[in-house]
Amino acid sequence: MMKKILLTFAVGILLITGTTNAQTLHLINYCNTLxxxxxxxxxxxxxINEASLIASLIGYNIKxxxxxxxxxxNERLSEVLNSLKCGKDDIILFYYSGHGGRSPKDKSxxxxxxxxxxxxxxxxxxxxxxxxxxxxxxxxxxxxxLTDCCNTPGSLVTPKSVLADKTEPVExxxxxxxxxxxxxxxxxxxxxxxxxxxxxxxxxSKEKGGLFTYVFWKIALPSAISGEIPATWxxxxxxxxxxxxxxxxxxFEIHLQPAAIPTQTMPQQNVTAVDEAFAKELSALxxxxxxxxxxxxxxxxxxxKYYTADAKVATVARNGSTIIEYESAREFLRRxxxxxxxxxxxxxxxxxxxxGKRTYLKVQEIRIKK
Numbered sequence: 359m360m361k362k363i364l365l366t367f368a369v370g371i372l373l374i375t376g377t378t379n380a381q382t383l384h385l386i387n388y389c390n391t392l393x394x395x396x397x398x399x400x401x402x403x404x405x406i407n408e409a410s411l412i413a414s415l416i417g418y419n420i421k422x423x424x425x426x427x428x429x430x431x432n433e434r435l436s437e438v439l440n441s442l443k444c445g446k447d448d449i450i451l452f453y454y455s456g457h458g459g460r461s462p463k464d465k466s467x468x469x470x471x472x473x474x475x476x477x478x479x480x481x482x483x484x485x486x487x488x489x490x491x492x493x494x495x496x497x498x499x500x501x502x503x504l505t506d507c508c509n510t511p512g513s514l515v516t517p518k519s520v521l522a523d524k525t526e527p528v529e530x531x532x533x534x535x536x537x538x539x540x541x542x543x544x545x546x547x548x549x550x551x552x553x554x555x556x557x558x559x560x561x562x563s564k565e566k567g568g569l570f571t572y573v574f575w576k577i578a579l580p581s582a583i584s585g586e587i588p589a590t591w592x593x594x595x596x597x598x599x600x601x602x603x604x605x606x607x608x609x610f611e612i613h614l615q616p617a618a619i620p621t622q623t624m625p626q627q628n629v630t631a632v633d634e635a636f637a638k639e640l641s642a643l644x645x646x647x648x649x650x651x652x653x654x655x656x657x658x659x660x661x662x663k664y665y666t667a668d669a670k671v672a673t674v675a676r677n678g679s680t681i682i683e684y685e686s687a688r689e690f691l692r693r694x695x696x697x698x699x700x701x702x703x704x705x706x707x708x709x710x711x712x713x714g715k716r717t718y719l720k721v722q723e724i725r726i727k728k
Contacts, residue, residue, distance in 0.1 A: 381620060383413040383449045384498075386438055388425035390456025390473060400567030400679075401455040401506060402426070403706055404575045407678045407722055409451055410630045410704035411528065414724055415538045417622050418449065420630055430456070431474040432484050439489065444498040447620035449542060451502045452489055455568055458507025459483070460556065467609045468552050469509040490550055499620065501548040506568035508559045509552065509609075525680040527673075529725045530583075537582060537589040539619060547614035549591050551598075554606040561605045570608060573601050576677060631705040636664060640703065643695040650696065657691035664716055671719045678706065678722065687716070694723070701726050 387405055389398040406422070413420040423438045425431070444450065457472035464470070468486035486505050493501050553560040553570030561569040578598040582589045587597055595610040602608060628644045631637040639660055643653050665687035673683035673690075685693070694700055702724035709718040 380419045380626065381417070381445065381447045381449075381622065383409060383416075383418045383420045383451060384423065384442065384444065385409045385420060386423045386425075386435075386442075386450070386452045388430050388435060388452075388454045388456075388471070388473070390430045390454075390471075391427050392430070392474060398455045398567060400565070401453075401571045402567075403720075404567065404571060404678055405451075405453045405455075407704060407706045408575050408579070410706075411702075411722070411724060412451075412538060412542060413630070414626070414628070414702035414704065415530070415535050416542050417626050419626055422632075425473075428474070432482065435473060435484060435489075439492040442493075442496055444496045446497060446499060448498045449500045449502075450493055450496065450498045452493060452504065454486075454505045454507060455571065456507055458505065458509060458552075458560070460510055467556065468550070469505065469507055471505065471507060486550075486552060490548070494548060499546050499617070500542055500614075503548070503550045504571070504574065505552045506560060506562070506571045507553060509554045510557045510559065525675045525677055525682075527682055527725065528676050528722055529727055531727045533585070534583050535726065537585070540589050541582065541591065541594075543619045544617060545614040546617040547612075549610070549612050549614065551595055551608055551610035553608055555609050558606050569602065569605060570598070573598050577601065580676070628701065629703045629705070632708060637705075639664075640691075640694075643691060644697075644700060644703070646698075653695040654692060657695040658688065661688040661691050666711060666715045666717050669715070669717050669719075671721060673721050673723055674706070676722075687719070690719075690721075699725050 385405070387402065389402045391398055410420060423442075425434050425438070454471050458469040459472065460469050464485075466485065466487040468490070470483040470485045472482050473484050474482050486503070490503055493503065551574075553568065563569075566572045574594075578594045578601070581587045581597060582594050587593045591612050591614070595608065599608050627637060627641045629637045629640040631640065642648065643657055643660075645653075669687040671685055671687055671690035672681045674680060675682050694703060700723050704722045704724070705719055706722060707720040708716055710716050
């Protein structure tokens with residue numbers, strides 16, 4: 359299965375936010391975009407959005423290791439997996455979206471990923487079980503491996519609508535934040551899932567991306583966070599499987615043991631963005647230790663430094679696509695600078711002109727209800 363992605367202006371291995379001494383969520387996000395059979399834009403954006411949300415709510419910084427376009431290759435992935443360094447309380451989230459398949463002689467339940475697709479050349483395939491083996495050697499606290507691809511060569515399945523998207527702003531209670539921490543911090547080990555079992559294709563569409571990715575990020579995980587189902591990985595993947603059972607059967611393994619929540623060692627940044635300097639400067643707008651006058655002056659300064667005069671910012675809902683606010687860059691910066699309840703701003707997508715100034719941002723704001 360293959361999906362197409364609209365590239366942001368940075369590819370390769372990207373440091374989004376983080377400090378060397380802070381707990382970090384490492385997102386290894388590989389989307390094969392050289393084939394245009396099925397668009398990967400929704401999968402890519404959803405994974406960035408959800409990983410940023412998770413990191414902010416559990417108090418972690420985040421690093422992105424992006425593999426898209428020409429950078430989605432065996433060589434690049436091997437480089438990332440071999441050089442990745444983790445602290446004992448770090449989290450790894452590995453995600454792949456694209457074509458997949460398997461050899462008739464493969465014993466693993468998990469597929470091989472077809473990286474840098476330009477036909478089914480054998481040197482483009484990378485086994486998921488190799489990813490699992492390499493990541494388990496990194497000593498991270500918690501590892502989540504998600505792959506949305508076929509588990510055998512075959513025809514694509516067009517998904518039908520499953521459940522309605524959640525179109526409200528991201529506004530969470532302390533209980534919901536606690537469920538994120540339960541899932542990602544109160545245990546150690548690895549969770550592995552792929553979108554279909556041996557012999558099955560994986561469904562997707564240009565509108566929603568991969569069906570497995572859509573159900574996992576948009577339905578199953580939010581159901582656990584809201585309390586509709588227990589906040590356990592088994593319940594999350596059981597619900598995912600139940601929804602998908604007519605089309606495909608996901609495979610998942612859970613190898614976890616209880617653990618105490620780690621002590622935070624460094625303050626967390628409250629803005630995530632591809633450009634680290636950009637993220638740090640925007641973070642200052644949410645720093646309530648600075649005066650309101652200073653924050654408003656800084657908002658005007660950053661509008662001129664980073665944005666074109668007609669730049670627009672779209673603030674999206676929980677589903678990552680419904681726009682709930684559409685404003686100029688200056689209006690956006692002044693609004694977040696004056697807000698007393700915005701906890702986090704995650705920049706999901708950035709577009710820039712030839713001079714590097716932003717022309718468009720898609721962002722998601724996170725607010726915590728007391």
